[in-house]
Amino acid sequence: ELLEEQNYLLELQDKLAKHLDIQSCSIVPGNFDKDYKILSTMAERTTEIINHLLGEGEQIIAVMGGTTLNEVANHMDANLGYNRELLFVPARGGLGDDAMIEANVIAQRMAQQTGGQSHGLYAPEHVHKKIYEELLKEPEIKKTLEIVESASLILYSIGTPIEMAKRRGLEEDTLKLLKEKEAVAEAFGEFINKNGEVIYKLSNIGLQSSSLKKIEHIVTVAGGKRKANAINAYLKTAPSHTWLITDEAAANEILNGG
Ligand code: F6P
DSSP states (O other): OOHHHHHHHHHHHHHHHHHHHHHHEEESSOOOOTTHHHHHHHHHHHHHHHHHHHHHHEEEEEEOOOOHEEEEEEHOOOOHHHHEEEEEEEEEOSSSGGGGSSHHHHHHHHHHTTOOEEEEOOSSOOOOOHHHHHHTTSSSHHHHOOOHHHOOOEEEEEOOOOHHHTTTTTOOHHHHHHHTTTEEEEEETTEEETOOOEEOOOOOOOOOGGGGGGSSEEEEEEEEEGGGHHHHHHHSSSSEEEEEEEHHHHHHHHHHHO
16 A cells, blocks of 8 residues: 555656656645645655755755745754855845745754755845946845755745735735736745736845756645645746655646636
């Protein structure tokens, strides 16, 4: 019976990777929406995959924020740092998330857990275009952005739009716009519709989703049936060498549903 379950999941992984046109999917059994423990299983699987993908020596890992990545941080340990000098950097400046799940803090925690280093990116997001251009000239910010762009692995999650808009305290008008334009997903501060088109962009400082494809390893982790549409839409635009870690419920919903 165990073998049957394993075969079923392997088949599902293949189907999902083909459907999303990406390199690889890893699916953990269950539904995160109904069982909080699934988050921990996905996080553990994510750490294993990162360990498998990364080479030895100096490795730069760019990370985003969020509750999912916070859990991935909980599962990282010295094993990941073994034979490597890890440097964790936030892929973007603050997105107005709670401090605990901010990319800066997550990068710092990952460094602590693995015996690596981290580098902060402290830049306000909502600034006037002129100030933004000036900020980009600041040596400290420039240096961090160069490090981010040279990362060998990027780790991010995908969110549902209204939840993310609310978490970041966006105005009622913006919420209305997101509904009107039928936003289905958010990642990297970009809100997209079901065709993968960016309909609203939140932030500027940090990795642009357009430079994602230059990064050698791309790992995304998101699960629960409620995130199915978001995952499906976002991965339509994702580079084909992306690895997805998700759960069975999201996988089935993507393949059979919407
Ligand atoms: O805030 C960073 C971020 O990675 C978003 O880009 C993404 O939409 C969200 O977090 C996912 O959050 P959570 O893991 O809490 O669902």
